[in-house]
Amino acid sequence: MQKSHIFHPRPVAYEDLIGHNILIHIPRTAGTFFNNCLRANGLAVVDHIQRFIDSSESIKHTPTRRQLSNRSTWISGHVRYDTLTRIFPPEKDTRYFVLLRNPINQLISQINWQAETLCGSYLSLARMPLYQFRILMHVCLEALNRPQNVPNVLNRYFGSFLNNQCRSLSLMNSGRLRTDDFNLFSARCYARLLELDGFSVESGLDPFIKAVISENRGNNHTQIIPPRSAQNRSHPVLDNGLVSSEEFRLKIFNLQLADYILYQNALGILNGEQSPRRWQNFNELKHDCEGLAVGQKSPEVVRNEKFVLKTQSRTEKLFFTARVMRSVAKRLVALQKFSLFQQVFRWCKRLPTSCRSLPLKAVSLTVLNRWNGRKC
Numbered sequence: 001m002q003k004s005h006i007f008h009p010r011p012v013a014y015e016d017l018i019g020h021n022i023l024i025h026i027p028r029t030a031g032t033f034f035n036n037c038l039r040a041n042g043l044a045v046v047d048h049i050q051r052f053i054d055s056s057e058s059i060k061h062t063p064t065r066r067q068l069s070n071r072s073t074w075i076s077g078h079v080r081y082d083t084l085t086r087i088f089p090p091e092k093d094t095r096y097f098v099l100l101r102n103p104i105n106q107l108i109s110q111i112n113w114q115a116e117t118l119c120g121s122y123l124s125l126a127r128m129p130l131y132q133f134r135i136l137m138h139v140c141l142e143a144l145n146r147p148q149n150v151p152n153v154l155n156r157y158f159g160s161f162l163n164n165q166c167r168s169l170s171l172m173n174s175g176r177l178r179t180d181d182f183n184l185f186s187a188r189c190y191a192r193l194l195e196l197d198g199f200s201v202e203s204g205l206d207p208f209i210k211a212v213i214s215e216n217r218g219n220n221h222t223q224i225i226p227p228r229s230a231q232n233r234s235h236p237v238l239d240n241g242l243v244s245s246e247e248f249r250l251k252i253f254n255l256q257l258a259d260y261i262l263y264q265n266a267l268g269i270l271n272g273e274q275s276p277r278r279w280q281n282f283n284e285l286k287h288d289c290e291g292l293a294v295g296q297k298s299p300e301v302v303r304n305e306k307f308v309l310k311t312q313s314r315t316e317k318l319f320f321t322a323r324v325m326r327s328v329a330k331r332l333v334a335l336q337k338f339s340l341f342q343q344v345f346r347w348c349k350r351l352p353t354s355c356r357s358l359p360l361k362a363v364s365l366t367v368l369n370r371w372n373g374r375k376c
Contacts (some may be wrong), residue, residue, distance in 0.1 A: 020068070020094045021216075022084055023076040026168045028109040029101040030205055032229055035076050040224040043216055049077030051214045057087055082170040087234035097212075100165055100266050102202065103259035104290055108238050110164070111150065135351075147238050151251035163258040177258040182285055183278045189262040190276035193269055201266055217324050253289060261288045293351070 025031035025047070035045045046067055054060040059068060067073055073235075075088070081096065088094040097206075101109075127209050151232055154162060162175035169192050172178075179185055193199060200208035213223050230269065253260065261277075279285040 020088050021068065022072045022086065022088060022094060022096050023074065024081055024096060024098040024168055025076045026080050026098065026106070027078065028106050028113060029099040029165070030202065030228075031076060031099055033205075033226075034099060034209060035074070036226055037213070037224075038074055038216075040226050041213050041217055042220065042276070043213070044073040045076060046073055047076040049075050050079050051077075053077075053079065053083075053087065057083060059087070078168075080168060080170050090195075097198040098196060099208075100199060100201050100263055103165065103263055104243070104249065104292075105202075105255040106165065106259070107162070107252060107256055108243055114239055126153070130207075130306070147242055148248075150238065151248065151255065154255055155251075162255050166258040166262050171262065172258055180255075182261060182282070183276070185258065186261050186265060186278065187276045191263045191270070193262075193266060199266060201263070201270065204270065253286065259287075260370065261285070261293065263292065264288060277298050 021030060023034060032047075035047050038045050046068065052059050077084075084096070085094075088098070163172060163177065164175075166172050166189070167175065169189075171188055171192055173376070177185065198208070198212070208223065210223060217223075243252075264277050277288075279288065318376065
């Protein structure tokens with residue numbers, strides 16, 4: 001059966017679209033890439049809406065409120081579904097979308113990403129006081145020191161990382177599934193997905209994004225899909241050898257059980273199934289999810305990652321060249337070899353814009369200091 005990667009229980013034509021469009025941004029499910037694609041195609045996006053929501057669940061930032069008055073603005077944020085529905089009621093033509101991901105891949109990606117913040121790679125939004133998923137540093141510190149012990153630490157601090165996809169859709173409050181009736185929870189997941197106006201899993205992300213852009217900009221719009229950017233470092237704390245082991249996968253499956261049930265129902269709906277998925281016992285559910293335990297990357301994702309790595313390598317070489325040219329330019333000015341300096345200055349202008357500012361700023365400041373009689 002042909003998969004449909006965009007699902008509209010309540011279809012609304014572009015001409016009749018008067019309400020807000022909201023992406024329930026689950027961490028590490030390509031929500032940032034989704035927002036970047038919308039921006040690249042001229043759509044207004046207010047992301048990380050949780051920054052502007054106060055304790056009374058109202059928008060507190062005045063410029064943001066003015067921007068939200070534009071009904072064509074897309075809203076995105078790490079905010080639970082029930083909170084969003086109170087702020088932006090569905091009866092006011094608000095539409096809700098979500099991106100889902102293989103539960104083990106989402107969890108591993110989030111741990112690797114958060115661990116990078118401890119290494120000082122970049123500031124994490126998880127440090128914000130109102131962030132929905134308060135990340136306990138114990139988990140990431142344990143991941144850095146003893147990666148093989150991560151499932152046990154996750155089980156101890158289960159409220160930090162586990163089942164974020166179900167929690168984002170307000171299907172559960174804590175990180176642990178507190179019912180043995182898998183079929184009852186499966187029915188709730190199925191019903192919640194039907195409430196949404198659109199969703200996708202990672203295998204259908206590009207068609208989903210293109211459908212959203214076409215709906216907002218029309219079919220005649222030439223779409224721009226920027227390349228994905230690699231967020232995690234090349235040597236993550238949870239490497240492929242560890243996460244591919246049978247013992248590790250089984251432990252993560254038991255911890256991420258709720259998200260697996262949600263993901264199974266998402267696949268069922270996208271395959272045209274008209275009822276929630278059901279299982280006779282735990283072993284049958286486990287068997288259905290075994291193929292999802294370690295998802296394989298699609299050829300398109302592999303090509304994009306290779307492109308990103310190749311681009312990063314080229315950029316590093318260009319920045320190295322820029323630093324060398326900066327040193328050469330300083331030395332030439334110090335020796336008053338201005339004819340050679342002019343040649344270096346012309347070479348600087350041939351560098352890409354992203355690398356050009358480093359040597360040009362250094363050259364101009366060097367010349368200025370030299371002319372003012374200062375030491376270079």
